[in-house]
Amino acid sequence: MRDSIPMPVTAMLGASMFCSGVTFASTAPYAAIVGIEALGLSSAQYGLLIAIGSVVGALVSVALGYASDRLHDRRVLVLLAAVAGMVGYGLIYAVRTQLAFIVAMGAIMPLGLAMFSQNFAYARVYYNAKNPERSQFMVSAMRTVFTVAWVVVPPIVGAIAAQFSVFDVYLVAALAYAVCGLIFAIMMTDPGTHIASAPIAKREPGAKRGLLPVPILTGLAGILVINIAMRLVTLAMPLTIVTRLGGTLADVGLYAGFAAAMEIPFMIMWGYLLARMSREAIIVGNALLLGLYIYLVSQAGSVLEVFWLQILNGIATAALMSIPISYIQDAIKGRVGLSTSLMDAVAIGATLVGATAFGVLSAGEDYQLVLQVAAAIAAAGGLIMLTGNVGRMRARLA
DSSP, X not given: OTTTSOOOHHHHHHHHHHHHHHHHHTTTTTHHIIIIXXXXXXXXXXXXXXXXXXXHHHHHHHHHHHHHTTOSOTHHHHHHHHHHHHHHHHHXXXXXXXXXXXXXXXXXXXXXXXXXXXXXXXXXHHHHHHOGGGHHHHHHHHHHHHHHHXXXXXXXXXXXXXXXXXXXXXXXXXXXXXXXHHHHHHHTXXXXXXXXXOOOOOOOTTOOTTOOOHHHHXXXXXXXXXXXXXXXXXXXXXXXXXXXXXXXHHHHHHHHHHHHHHHHHHHHHHHHHTTTSOHHHHHHHHHHHHHHHHHHHHTOOSHHHHHHTHHHHHHHHHHHHHHHHXXXXXXXXXXXXXXXXXXXXXXXXXXXXXXXXXXHHTTTSOHHHHHHHHHHHHHHHHHHHHHHHHHHHHHHHO
């Protein structure tokens, strides 16, 4: 009987989060290479395509954020996003033309990419209902599982891309989406995994109607700016490795995997220090450190130097990829779905601005310039967070 053999939800959510990581880890290091080097799009055309996809993604995010707090079954959103991702990346793999790439990235994947945040939204709501005292810990644990995929997958798909075709990375991603969809389809057969939406919480005292408190707004703006810098690095580093530094596609995979491997121990460290430092202080300090790393990597003269610098990158990125999740999820109390749309809004806004800036800055294929600008943007994001949250940070130290 089902009652005597409960569904292993935590294991299934962990597998789903790993698959979500696979979809990003297998494609993100190669998207610009596929669009620009393999399919012949110019840097400006590629940047415009990503910008258009971001606008579509913003509309999708708003719709999902509105629906998720009111939808009878949150699992449907994850399943829908998984199917979209499977179709979109499957199209790029199977057809291999500029048109297929444009249709997939501009129209289909904005919904597919939402699987990441919807996975987190469902996990947070599930553990809030089943084990509330450990819900934030479990979300952090799921983020670590997502990072593990970035350690394991890029070297493997890098070898596949180098040995066979760079388009094969999209087959890997499409299969990962399919597995994630299958996991949630199975979960939907168990009524115990259905979590109804919680009542919508009242506004925080002192907050104006329709607005978040100024420190939160400033914090979100800082996180957005930091993420713009990170998007520029994501776009520019693979191209830097294979052009200016003379690396291979396998080197790109090793770079992505090594970078992720450096993050895992530092995620544990920041989780420990979170009890002693404010989230704002951690974000500010690591934004400045990220800016230093990006500047140094822009001056690197070899792929080996890039690998050594991943130690700095691991410290900063571990904080900037994990701490902002809880910061954003706590922005609107009792509105997990709406907070999820804020996560998507930050990601989409960063992608939109980052892609546009990349298209402009890399018009002359000067990826070193892109990285130098990204370094300045990362530092600016930290200063924005600092400006609006000095009071909170002093209160925590007092």
